Amino acid sequence: MQTAQRKSLTMLRWMMVASLALPVALFLIAAYVSYGTTYDEADREIRRSLEIVHEHALKVFETIDRSLWEIDEIVRDLSDADIKAREQPLHARLRQLSDSLPQMKSAWVFDANGRPLVNSAIYPAPDMSFLDRDYFNAHVTDSIGTFIGARLTPRPPYQGAAFFSISRRRQSDDGSFTGIIQASVLPDYFEHFYARIGRAQGSYFALRRYDGVVLSRFPAAEPTAGPASHDIPAGAADTEQLVTETSPIDGIERRVGYERLANYPVYISAGLETATIRNRWLSTISRHLIFGIPATALLVVFLTLARRRTEHLYVEAARRLEAEDALRHGQRMEALGQLTGGVAHDFNNLLTVIRASADLLRRPNLPDERRQRYIDAISDTVARASKLTSQLLAFARRQTLKPEVFDIGRSVATLRDMTKTLVGSRIEVVISVPDEPCYVNADAGQFETALINMAVNARDAMGGQGLLGIVVAPAADLPTPAALHDRPPLGYVAIAVQDTGVGIPPDQVNRIFEPFFTTKTIGQGTGLGLSQVFGFAKQSGGEIGVASEPGCGATFTLYLPRVAGAHGPHHTGLAQAAPIGGDGMSVLVVEDNIDVGRSATEALAELGYRTTLVDNAKDALEELISGTTRFDVVFTDVVMPGMTGLELAEEIRRLELDMPVVLASGYSHVLAQQGTHGFELLRKPYSIEELSRVLHRVVPVPLYRAPPMAPNSPVR
Template sequence: MQTAQRKSLIMLRWMMVASLALPVALFLVAAYVSYGSTCEEADRDIRRSLDVVHEHAEKVFETIDRSLSEIDEIVRDLSDAEIKAREQALHGRLRQLSDTLPQMKSAWVFDVQGRPLVSSMIYPAPDMIFADRDYFSAHVTTNAGSFVGAALTPRPPDHGAAFFSVSRRRQSADGRFTGVIQASVLPDYFEHFYARIGRAPGSYFALRRFDGLVLARFPAAQRSAGPPPNDVPAAAADTEQLVTETSPIDGLERRVGYQRLAGFPVYVSAGLETATIRDRWLGTMGRHLIFGIPATALLVVFLAMARRRTERFYIEAARRLEAEDALRHGQRMEALGQLTGGVAHDFNNLLTVIRASADLLRRANLPEERRLRYIDAISDTVARASKLTSQLLAFARRQTLKPEVFDISRSVVTLRDMVKTLVGSRIEIVTSVPDEPCYVNADAGQFETALINMAVNARDAMAGQGQLVISVTAAPDLPTPAAPQERPPLGYVALAVQDTGIGIPQQQFSRIFEPFFTTKTIGQGTGLGLSQVFGFAKQSGGEIGVTSELGKGTTFTLYLPRVAPAEQPRGDAGGHAVPIGGRGMAVLVVEDNIDVGRSATEALAELGYLTTLVDNARDALEELIDGGSRFDVVFTDVVMPGMTGLELAEEIRRLELNIPIVLASGYSHVLAQQGTNGFELLRKPYSIEELSRVLHKVVPVPLHRAPPVAPSSEMR
């Protein structure tokens, strides 16, 4: 007890440690999982934003591309002189086109030297040369398609907004370069759009060329007169995965995704600052900590209080245990005295009968009729003693059962007349069995004994007058359901024995299955009947239940696991037939009790058997190995010093000596737990008739040996 108390206090200490360590560990795991979830959610937000800005940029560039196509269609068949001649009208058309597109600042048409022929912004077009601009020089030597230029600022004296160009090459029918058509696009248009959709903290958007030059950006970078900034390498546009990068423009680390624009040498990007993602994660974990820290603190406080109270409880329990030990010792002695007294009383009665019969048999000139009567009395008393031992072992669940598959309904019908004789004519017996068979795998003899014990118990409760109802039903489960892995597939068969007797007081329910507990007067019962039923039910994998109401009767219900029908029906036992002669059958008898061994060999010798007696398993193995062909069967006791009879049988089987084996035992915990492993078993005490029949059962082939001159028995 003190060890258990120390263990419980140690466990409480560890629980206090765990109350801190476990929440910390759970918090770390939750933090790790939450960080991953936060990053995944941020990636989803970035991809959604990227889809939005990609669709927006694609529509803007497609609109500008259509505008350039329209301008090209207007001036395609006009020479430079015709364009200058019609400059005013063309200026109006270009201005109308640029005014309808908020993203377009102006539209221009240049000649082969880079002089503007017409402009949507200025009429007349300024006399300047723009051949140094990238949107013009890109088309001089080759057809660059829809060229996207770098972000530029207007040349003095113009001080308008910054822009980047989208231009196309003008060429004659034979492919000669004749000039450029150019549209100036406002970066502010993109940046204002990005500002509207990028309201979340840390949002980032950009429009870039393939070489990484920034065309538009949010948050906007400060523009300078120097070369345009490179935010990331051009190769970043080739990846479909989100990447974590640090911008050289503002030095901030971001999680960024990229998408190309179909047909144009630009791509868009969207992202979130990693600091913003961390802030989201920290905010989530902070909300957990608001509840987690107080809860953990309360748990630690409660455990500390529980530990202090437990220590006080153990101190008080130790004082109580000192007082209870004396009472418990007295109860144990009372129970032991009751059990010992009951066994001694019953066995003394049986031994008295045997002793008296044996003394009477010694008298001279005893008539044959009286001699046979005394012999029958001894035999019947031995049978009663064997039954008493069987009931004790059944209660202790240590008997060796011989299970077989049989129909409970058929057994109840067969035993009805016997039960009627036992309970008397003033008790009405009503039986109820189902139409379909109810098979169980149990010891049929023990089952019949259990039924008779319950019927006799009911008779005594009714004082020999009333109604006894015996019913058989199928039950899917026990009154207290078993675990799923322990429940038999077909359920249970319930045998209920109901009487109309006086009933059982509630305070006696816990004792009715105790051995030798009885409410009857001395001499009217041993108190082992219900104990046998209880032990038989438990050892057979079943249960015994009882319900009772004072003045209205009692119902005992025996539950046994239900099984499928056996292929071979059980046959009738021939235990009361005459003994079978040996006809020269050679038997090796292995028995450590010399008196028991000699009585068996002498009885077998009287029947014509050839017997050899050894008192241990090792000598038996030597006899079999040296001349195993001399013996037809081995008859061995189970409980012996050193090697047991069951181990001897297993060794004979392992050596493949090919000789039948019969086991004999009055009690063996090994047999009760493991069974006989397929060997034939004869229970002690046995009669010579039973012994001869079981020997012939395992050696069924008739032996053609010359009968011996005289019965022989030798002791080795």
């Protein structure tokens, strides 16, 4: 019980650990998978945004490039003087062109000395030099096509927003440098577009030159004065690979993708702050936690409550078991007191008869008739005492049974006349037995006693008048089915004893098999009859059941395991036969109680037996080993100090002394549990007639002779 409780508590503790460890493990796995999924989704979002801003930037630059080509076509055949002479209409033309393009702030035409000839911003153009501008110097020495300048701020008298330039070289037919055509592009135009598409938190867009100089950026930041070192990671701009980088401009870590505009030395980039991606992942995980933490906590609480409840129940169960043990101990003490009182009462009555008869036998000049009557009274009283002891042992399931195979139906039929005489003529006895034999392997004498006890109990319940039915029938199983490994192969034989008496009150049904429990008046019964039936049934591997209703009689059903076939005849009792003379048979008597031993040897000597008495098994072995041929049989008590009689018999068998052994015992727990091991057994108290017949059964023809032992000689 305690082992099972410890195992169940240990299981609950492991379940509590598992209720925490398993959700944590699942959460970690889910978090890992969600982390990768969130980053993959962010990468796809970045690539989609990159495609959008790339397409937008490409269209803007192509539009401005076409505008520069158109301006170049307008002034291609004009000299600087012609352009200056026609500045006003050209200014209007450039103004119209720049106003039609929201991304363009202004358009300019410069001569070879960096002075503006015409522009769309102001008329007339001021006389000032722009030789220091990067977009001018880039075209002086060589034709490089379209040049993207750095982000600049207007110089006086020009005002307005910052810009970056897109310029082309003007040259004569012989290829000599004649000036440049330049368009000022608004970074704000790109930033406003980026702001519209970058509504997600942490969005990032940028427009850079090939050397990393930022032209436009969202979110806005302070512009750099020159190229930003490693602002474009090596290799990332020429592949579809996304990189995680920390911007040198604002120090924010981002997941960024790069792509170059075709035919332009410009890169566009799109990205998301890693903090935003991480927050998205944490948001997803937190949704899991919203449901997972309460569920896990609830499970842990339930398991904790279950464990505490279980511990409480086990504590209560232990207390209840202690209380039940105390109650059972009290009941055992009460039953023991009742048993002791009942045994003392009955034995005192028997001893009173024996004592009175012995005192009367001492009186002189007793007539033979009275002397024989007193002797018969002593003999009958001893028989009654023996029966009382047998019933006590049967109830305690300590009676040494002598099982034999016999037909229950035939045995019940044989007891028909005895039963009718026992219950009286006013009770009708109806016996029903099956046509087929129903064999059992049990003690036939104990069965007959059990059947008589049930018949007497039925007679008393009917008040001497009614119907008594005894029914024998096969039964497949017990009323309470036994386990498969305990169930006999052929089932059981059920012997039902039915009466039409007053029945049994419900509050007494559970007590009717208790020793000395009886509802009869004093002197009407000992209360051991049903106890004997109960003990015989249990010791024979069977069961006893009862069904009763007050006023409707009762049915007692005895179940005994059924066996196949009969192995031998049913022996009749030995006490009723006349004693057999010894004819010189030599008997070694082993008995530790000297009085019992001497009474046995004296009785055997009266019948012509030759006896030798020893009081322990060790001396008996010495007698046998020193002169095996001196004895015909060994008659030994079972319960003795040191080596028991059964051990002595086994030792004689082991030494191959070829000596029959007869055991004698009033009670032995060894015999009750293990049987007689094949040796003949004579129960105490025994008569001289029983003893003589048992000895002649094991030694049909005496072979040896031994000198007789004087009755009063010392015992070894």
